[in-house]
Each structure stands twice: as structure tokens, then as C-alpha cells.
Amino acid sequence: MASFVVEGSPDSKTLTKALELRETWARTDQIFSCLNGDGFLLRPIALRHPFLFYVGHLPAFAMNQVVAALGKRAPRRGNVDFDALFERGMDPDVTTGECHAHSADANKDIWPAMDAVVHYVNDVRRRVVGCIGTLHEMRLGGVVDIIVEHEQMHQETLLYMMMQCDPMHVSRPESVPERRPGAAGTTTWDRVQCTVPDGTAVLGMARSDTSFGWDNEFPQVSVEVGAFHVQSLPVTNAEYLEWVGQGAYSEESSWAPDIWQWIVRDQVRHPALWKRDDASGQWSRLVRTLFEYVPLSEVADHPVFVSNAEAEAYCRSHGGRLMTEPEYHRAAYGDARARFPWGDEGPARADVNINFRHWGTQPVHESNSASPFGVRDLVGNGWEWTSTPFAPLGDPKDFVPVASYPGYSADFFDGKHYVMKGGSWATTENLTRPSFRNWSAARPQLVSWASLRNGAVVWHRYQRNYIYPFAKFRICRDVVAGRERMRFATLPGWGSASAADRFAGDVRVGLCSNPKRIDSVHFYDDPNRRVRYTKITETKEYYLTRTEAHILQKHAPAIADLLTRLANPASVNLIEIGAGDGTKTIPFLRALRSRGIQLSYTAIDISQGALNALHSVLRSSAVDVDDATLLLGDNVEALRWTTKVDRPGMSNVVLFLGSSIGNYDSDKAGALLRDLREALNIGDLLIVGFDLVKENHSIMVDAYSDAAGVTAEFNYNLLDRINRELGGDIVREQFEHEALFNPDRRRMESHLVAKQDLVVTVDGDGRRLEIPFRARESIHVENSYKYDLAQIEAFAAKAGLRVVGHFLDDHAWFSDTCFQVASP
Missing domain, CATH: 1.20.120 (Four Helix Bundle (Hemerythrin (Met), subunit A))
Known part of the structure; x- marks a missing residue:
């Protein structure tokens, strides 16, 4: 040099x-x-x-x-x-x-x-x-x-x-010491199950911190984590080989449905870095160390590197799961604020395998880097898979992207990438800081690794056959049935077309239609949105959320009593469609648990960010559910999928709150209720939130056009998203937000209205689409239908549902109506 x-x-x-x-x-x-x-x-x-x-x-x-x-x-x-x-x-x-x-x-x-x-x-x-x-x-x-x-x-x-x-x-240069792995000699070693007690996990960095960090490392957040068990050491090649030998890759029940399709299609039989010796038929070589092929027997006690899907399947088959990101932090750092899990001393003394210490892996038991709870090899040797989808820390609205490239992290807040922690043997010490968050695609076809160019991080996405993450894992188990039994899941088939792809297709079709329209769903599936719906709910004019929260707070005990009379009083499978962050549901969950009801909770939403927020709400609340699944997917399809889960003796109770049914016109709302009824069993219950029509239309108009302009800004963000994701050249100042009540259709409408004649362009299938607007021509972005009790009763009769109660607020502005699935 x-x-x-x-x-x-x-x-x-x-x-x-x-x-x-x-x-x-x-x-x-x-x-x-x-x-x-x-x-x-x-x-x-x-x-x-x-x-x-x-x-x-x-x-x-x-x-x-x-x-x-x-x-x-x-x-x-x-x-x-x-x-x-x-x-x-x-x-x-x-x-x-x-x-x-x-x-x-x-x-x-x-x-x-x-x-x-x-x-x-x-x-x-x-x-x-x-x-x-x-x-x-x-x-x-x-x-x-x-x-x-x-x-x-x-x-x-x-x-x-x-x-x-x-x-x-490729050859080993003289500057790299030769260290050929020796035979392990045994496939058993000092492995124990460690118990991590309840406590607080501190993630990220404070914005006041003067040290360097990437956008996804901010802000610093504290997360309450319940007690859990975790293996003291990562899963090794020898242990994984035993599972493979038991026919794991031939057993469909071990795998998620979409992952099983990949295994069958590509005839996957072992981890990507393994290679079968055709002559002997034995697993004899690991493909591959950097400089050579090494017999698997010589690295039996080294960590196995697999995809998130394979790690998840192994854990599930052994009665466990992967750690979440907060659980990783609890297991690694406990209540301490040390630089490393073992303390503040440098990694060399602890024999941690980072900084190219061995230019390859080492036995998992070789490091003396025990955390306060006895968990070892948490930093170095290989990144540690978690089950946490990659998303902003804390409230997504507080996320501040890297100025030089706002998509560095935000492009991957899609629910398909999962957080990895710790670092590999090829990771430098600074990148093993507790706040650093690596991430990779969970689906086995793609593995993503970051590189940075021209002031912008670009994630190289290789087919799985081409590149492999240095990522290990260990089994985590719940201590007791309760709030720790929470898991994220994705509706099979969901995500085959990403939110970005759906958005692109809908925008191109909608802007070329007459009248122009864009589905309101894209307000909520945008991982990069800067103005969130929750800010609208905080305005003084937006009565809907506050009114329903009041209903649930006031009537939760009565509703719970009603459910215990009509359904199985001992066991309830509570399913919430469009759950959001779940804050309005907590009083209802508490009321059910206070009656000694065994409670399984499934929250469904199209937004991974909302589910992440709900995860935090459940963790920090005093509600103790027996198990919770946070399911990313489409509402009705997800409901059909979750009600197929075998839960003997449990009654289904479905919540469809927030006046979400108002997004559908009368015919579609009726059809939706019929679909919901068909997904349920006789005797199951359904609670739906309806915003009722009001004689004073200004109450409704003001709710969708607040004086502070929060709702307008929320809608303008749709134009910003078109510019950002589709290369649009829309000038938001050339449009104005307009909310009006349509009395003939009994609905609130939201429009973005062109102030003058103009032409905008967006990318479209290899060419630029030119879209003309006349003055006062609008993009219709949302409908919110309003109902009365008689109409709700008519819906029920046509859908095969029986109304068992309307729970109203003091002004009769809103109703949470309880239906029961009736016999044909």
C-alpha cells in the first residue's frame, strides 16, 4: 500500500x-x-x-x-x-x-x-x-x-x-494464517438451556448519540420482554445433519406451504453449503469454506448456515421457535449496557470470531463469550437469525431515512425481510455494535446483502443458488403459556406481488380510467409513508376512533358477558381483521381474560408496520393471551385460512372494527358479510364497527377535512409516493384535497382535485405514461359509506347472520354491532 x-x-x-x-x-x-x-x-x-x-x-x-x-x-x-x-x-x-x-x-x-x-x-x-x-x-x-x-x-x-x-x-495469501478445521471428535458438548427472565430490552441508538449509525438504528427504544428459554449455543452441522437424516426435507408438515413448494420444485434436500459425496452417499463435504472443500466431519461442531425458512422449520420441529430481535437483545445484554454480551472488554480476549479471526467459522463452544444469562456465541461466527420482520424501531412515523439515500432501509420495510444480529467471522468489530441491524429475505429464493454506492446503499439480491448468508440460529422456547406465545406469520401466497407492485399496477390503471381513481388501500400498505393514519385519529374533528374506543371501553364487560352466554364460555379464538396497532382492542381482551376465558388471538393486517406496533402493544400491556398470531395478509382470505386451524372446542369471535366496512358500497358490504359468514361456523360471533349516517353532514365532512390539514397531508402523501416509486413528476401544489358528503350514495368521498389543466407523467411498463387533467378533474382516493341500524339489520338477514346487539355511543354516531352465525 x-x-x-x-x-x-x-x-x-x-x-x-x-x-x-x-x-x-x-x-x-x-x-x-x-x-x-x-x-x-x-x-x-x-x-x-x-x-x-x-x-x-x-x-x-x-x-x-x-x-x-x-x-x-x-x-x-x-x-x-x-x-x-x-x-x-x-x-x-x-x-x-x-x-x-x-x-x-x-x-x-x-x-x-x-x-x-x-x-x-x-x-x-x-x-x-x-x-x-x-x-x-x-x-x-x-x-x-x-x-x-x-x-x-x-x-x-x-x-x-x-x-x-x-x-x-482462490488461494490463501501468506498474510492469512493457515487454520484447517480439525475433526470435532464428538458431536456433544456443553449445551444447556438458558432461562432469560422478564426484563427490558434496549434497542437502537439515541438521536443525541454522537457516534455513527445508519437510519434503521434510530431511535433508541425500550421493549418489555417476557421470560423465555434459549439454547446456550447455536445449532451445529452435526445436529442439523441428524435432522436431515430423519427425512426433514421430505416431510411437508415441517414447512410453511410456500416454502414446501420451493423444496419440491427445486428438490432441496440439504442446506445450500452442503454437498453430497456421490461415491459414498454420505454427507462428507461442506460447500464451502473460502479456500477449499472441507469434510463435514471436521466441522461437525461449527454452526450450520441456513436460510430463515430452514431455521424456522428446524425450530418448529423441535418444539421451539427463533428469537425475536428484542429477545436477542435480552439474551445478549440483559439489564447491562455493555458493549458486548460478555462485558466491555474487547473481543480478542473473549475469543470471539469476528474481524477475520480465523477466516472461517470455529466450533460454537470455543468462544468464552457468555452473556449475563449464560448464552454464548451471540456475536461473531455467523449472523443470528431472528423472527422479527425488518421495520423501523419504535413508531414508524418517527423514522428518518439516510439523507443521501432514503431507500437504504425503507425499501425493505416490506414484511419479507427479517432482522439478523451479531455479526459473522467476516464482520468488522464496529459493525457488531449492539444497535447495528442486518437483514435478509426470509424466503429461500432470495438472500439480500448490503453494499453502498454513490452515497446510496444498494441491496444485491442474488438467487439462492448463487450466494449464501453467513447466518446461524438457535432454538428459543416459551417459559409459560401467555403473552410470550406470540408469533408473526404471513398468509400463504401473500407477497407474491409486493405492495410496491400492486401499487404500481393500480396507479397506472386508475389514472388512465375515467373517472380517475386510486384504491385507498395504498394509504395503508405503504412502508415509507410519512404521515400515518394515526395522526388523523388524533385530530379533534375525527370522531370515529375516539367514539369506538369509548364504546369498547364502556361496553367491553357487557360484550364479554354476551359472548360467554352465546359462545363457548371457556375458550375463544379471537380474530381481528384490520387490527392496526390494536390499542382499541386491549380493553376487550382484558374483559375476556378477567372471566377466565382461554384466549387465542389472531390479528390480521396488510401492514407489517402495524403488526410490529401491535406486537409492542401486546408486550407492554397487562393482557395475557394464551397464544397470539400476527398475520400479514388480505382480510377475508386470512380469515378463511386462520379459521381452518384446528382448535377443538374453541368458538371463533371475529372483530371487524374501525368502520372498515365503510370502504365498501352497500352491495360489496353485503357480499363481504356473506363471505365472513361462510368462513365461520354456526354459533360463531362477528362484531362489526359501523359509522352511522348523521343528519348534520358537517360532522362527517369535518372529520375528513380537518382544519389543521392533517388529512389533506395524508392524501398528498399518495402523490409523493407516486413520484418516489413510479418516477412521477406530480407537483402536489397543483392539487387540492376535497372532502364531501354524497347524500345520494350516503358516503363520504375524498378527492385530490387538479387546480388547472395539466399533464403528469409516470413510469409504465418501459415507457412514460402521459396523463392529462382538466381543471377541477379529480383523483377519487377514498369512499367511506355510512349506514343506519335498519340497513345493518337488512345486511344481517341477507348474510345469514342474527343481530344479537347494537352497542352505541352516547350520541348514536357509531355502532359496534354483534352478529351470530345462524343455521341455514
Whole structure:
């Protein structure tokens, strides 16, 4: 490596930043030295550039970050052509192989000479180090943190790519000590089940913290966690082999339905890193360590690396589950605020396998890194899978994205990516900080790992056959039946088309229709929304939520008594459709539990963020349900699915609150009630929230057009989302929010009305769609139908339901009506 000079009179902080860069670059050079001769031109993953590109990409990223940050004080560029050539990587669609429009040329096969690229690397490094003093002076030290962590994440990615090469192209450099794994000798060791008591888990970083962190690490939140059991050590290759030998990959009951389809289709029989010896028919080799193939017998006591789906299936078959992210923090740090699970001493003394300690895994029992509860190997050796969907910490409305790339985290708040914690053998120490959150797709077809380019993190999504996460897991079990028996689930088939895909399709069709329309569902399935529905419910004009909450608070005991008379008084399967954050349901749950009723609770919602919030509400409340499932999916289909679960002797009680039925016109609302009735059994109960029509229409109009403009802002966010996700050029100031009551159809309507003649454009199937608006032409974004008691009674008669009670507020503005499924 060339020598570098920090210009000016550097202080200690400046020199520290320079040292961090030098150490990071030294590691990058060491990794690239593993490639033999022409290895830099290899393209082991078809949808990625050859290694040579990444040699130039890392300095190009650093140079572009510095130039953007310093502006007029930026250093002169040394090679503008290389800065542009290596600026962007490829961003392919893993299904079609087509690259995003902002990607570099995917078909490029002529690259600069290696000598020229190496000269460029050294030149950029000199320039960047020379700017550290200026960055510090301008209080832009975070730019160096971004450069360093970007390169460190890329280092792990490069290793994944090398593991796709034939071993003849990869060799151990002299700077890497040889450490061939020895035979384990035994497949049993000091494994115990640790008990983690009730307590508080502290996640994330305070915004006042001056140390560096990514957007998803903020803010700091405290989560109450109930007691649980967890294995002291991760599951090993030997243990997993025993399960495989028992026919695990041939037993459908071990797997979620969509995962089973993958296993059958791709004939999956073992973890992706394993390889069968065809000659002996035995599991004899692990595919693969970085430099060679290793017999599985020699790594029997090393952690097994599998997908989230495989880890979940293993845990389920052994009567357990994966830890949640808060449970990981409790198991690792307990009530302490130490840097590591074992304390504040550095990882070298604890023999933790990070920072390329062994350039591969080590036996799970080799580390002495016990947490306060005796749980070991929680940091290093491999990332730790959790069952927590990746989402903002705390209230999603408080999420603040990285300024240079707002999609770094937010693009993956989709319910399909799950949090991983701890770090692998190839993870640098700074990325093992307690607040750091890695994430990856749960479905086995995709594994996502972050790399950063041009000030923006880009998640490389490889087909499962091409790259494998260094991710381990361990079994977690509930201590007692109660609030700890909570799990997230996804409706089978849900997510085959993402929320973003559904949004794109609906917008393109809706804006080309006459009249123009966009389904209101997209107010709620947007993971990036900045103005949340809950802010509307807090306005003084929006009476609906407060009124229903009052009804449930006042009448919960009476409703609970009614249920115990009409249904099985000892055991209730409570299913809430469109549950949201569940706050209005807590009094009802308490009333049922106070009567000694065995309570199973299933909450259904299309928003993963809402379910995450509900998870926190249930954890922090005093309600103790026997088991809870937080189900991501469509309302009616999810209801049909959950009522098929065999719960002998339990009565189904379905809640459809919040006047959500008002989103349907009279015919569709009647059809929906019939669908709900068909999904239930005779004698089951259904409670539906109806907003009643009012003679004073202004009460309703004001609720949908509050004086503070909160509802208007909520609707304008739909235009912002079109611009953000579909490349739209809509100017929100050219539209105004309008709410009105339509007396003929007895519904509130919300519109975004064009103030003048104009044309907007959005991306559409490879071309730009031009959409003209006339002055006063609107986009119809929401309907909310209002009903009266006679109409509700008529609905019931047609749907095969019997009304057993209307629970009203003092003004008779709202009704939570209880129906019972009648005999045909």
C-alpha cells in the first residue's frame, strides 16, 4: 500500500480517521490478494460485474462521497473517467435478470488494464486522506464513517463472490494464517438451556448519540420482554445433519406451504453449503469454506448456515421457535449496557470470531463469550437469525431515512425481510455494535446483502443458488403459556406481488380510467409513508376512533358477558381483521381474560408496520393471551385460512372494527358479510364497527377535512409516493384535497382535485405514461359509506347472520354491532 499524508496540522481525531481508512484499505487489499492471476476478470455471479470492477468501485465511491460533501472545497479529481466508470454497480431483478435503469452496463466485457486501476486506487486514497482534516473542520466526519462501513460491508460481499469461484482461482495469501478445521471428535458438548427472565430490552441508538449509525438504528427504544428459554449455543452441522437424516426435507408438515413448494420444485434436500459425496452417499463435504472443500466431519461442531425458512422449520420441529430481535437483545445484554454480551472488554480476549479471526467459522463452544444469562456465541461466527420482520424501531412515523439515500432501509420495510444480529467471522468489530441491524429475505429464493454506492446503499439480491448468508440460529422456547406465545406469520401466497407492485399496477390503471381513481388501500400498505393514519385519529374533528374506543371501553364487560352466554364460555379464538396497532382492542381482551376465558388471538393486517406496533402493544400491556398470531395478509382470505386451524372446542369471535366496512358500497358490504359468514361456523360471533349516517353532514365532512390539514397531508402523501416509486413528476401544489358528503350514495368521498389543466407523467411498463387533467378533474382516493341500524339489520338477514346487539355511543354516531352465525 502506498504511503499517505494528512494535510495541515492534524489533531488526534483526524489521525484516528486516517488510521481507520488505512486499516480498512489494508483488509480490502488482503481480500483481493486471495484471487489468483486472471481471477480479477472472473464473473462468478452472472448478474454481477467481474472482481476488477469492485477494485475500482470502492475508491470511486469514496471519491464521489468526498467531492459531494466538500463542494467548492473538494479536491481536484484525478481520473474523471474512472470516477464515472466505477461509480455504479449492477442492480438486477433476480427473476428476469433485467437491470435497473440506473445500473452500469451489464454487458460490458472490456475493462481497463489492472495496472491502471491500481494506480487509480492509490491516487484516490491519497486524495481522500488529504481531505480528512477539511472534513473534520467542516464537521463532516460522518463521511469517513460512511466510506469505511461501505467498504467493510463490501468486503463480506466479495468473500461471498469468491466462494462461488472454483477453488483453483482462490488461494490463501501468506498474510492469512493457515487454520484447517480439525475433526470435532464428538458431536456433544456443553449445551444447556438458558432461562432469560422478564426484563427490558434496549434497542437502537439515541438521536443525541454522537457516534455513527445508519437510519434503521434510530431511535433508541425500550421493549418489555417476557421470560423465555434459549439454547446456550447455536445449532451445529452435526445436529442439523441428524435432522436431515430423519427425512426433514421430505416431510411437508415441517414447512410453511410456500416454502414446501420451493423444496419440491427445486428438490432441496440439504442446506445450500452442503454437498453430497456421490461415491459414498454420505454427507462428507461442506460447500464451502473460502479456500477449499472441507469434510463435514471436521466441522461437525461449527454452526450450520441456513436460510430463515430452514431455521424456522428446524425450530418448529423441535418444539421451539427463533428469537425475536428484542429477545436477542435480552439474551445478549440483559439489564447491562455493555458493549458486548460478555462485558466491555474487547473481543480478542473473549475469543470471539469476528474481524477475520480465523477466516472461517470455529466450533460454537470455543468462544468464552457468555452473556449475563449464560448464552454464548451471540456475536461473531455467523449472523443470528431472528423472527422479527425488518421495520423501523419504535413508531414508524418517527423514522428518518439516510439523507443521501432514503431507500437504504425503507425499501425493505416490506414484511419479507427479517432482522439478523451479531455479526459473522467476516464482520468488522464496529459493525457488531449492539444497535447495528442486518437483514435478509426470509424466503429461500432470495438472500439480500448490503453494499453502498454513490452515497446510496444498494441491496444485491442474488438467487439462492448463487450466494449464501453467513447466518446461524438457535432454538428459543416459551417459559409459560401467555403473552410470550406470540408469533408473526404471513398468509400463504401473500407477497407474491409486493405492495410496491400492486401499487404500481393500480396507479397506472386508475389514472388512465375515467373517472380517475386510486384504491385507498395504498394509504395503508405503504412502508415509507410519512404521515400515518394515526395522526388523523388524533385530530379533534375525527370522531370515529375516539367514539369506538369509548364504546369498547364502556361496553367491553357487557360484550364479554354476551359472548360467554352465546359462545363457548371457556375458550375463544379471537380474530381481528384490520387490527392496526390494536390499542382499541386491549380493553376487550382484558374483559375476556378477567372471566377466565382461554384466549387465542389472531390479528390480521396488510401492514407489517402495524403488526410490529401491535406486537409492542401486546408486550407492554397487562393482557395475557394464551397464544397470539400476527398475520400479514388480505382480510377475508386470512380469515378463511386462520379459521381452518384446528382448535377443538374453541368458538371463533371475529372483530371487524374501525368502520372498515365503510370502504365498501352497500352491495360489496353485503357480499363481504356473506363471505365472513361462510368462513365461520354456526354459533360463531362477528362484531362489526359501523359509522352511522348523521343528519348534520358537517360532522362527517369535518372529520375528513380537518382544519389543521392533517388529512389533506395524508392524501398528498399518495402523490409523493407516486413520484418516489413510479418516477412521477406530480407537483402536489397543483392539487387540492376535497372532502364531501354524497347524500345520494350516503358516503363520504375524498378527492385530490387538479387546480388547472395539466399533464403528469409516470413510469409504465418501459415507457412514460402521459396523463392529462382538466381543471377541477379529480383523483377519487377514498369512499367511506355510512349506514343506519335498519340497513345493518337488512345486511344481517341477507348474510345469514342474527343481530344479537347494537352497542352505541352516547350520541348514536357509531355502532359496534354483534352478529351470530345462524343455521341455514
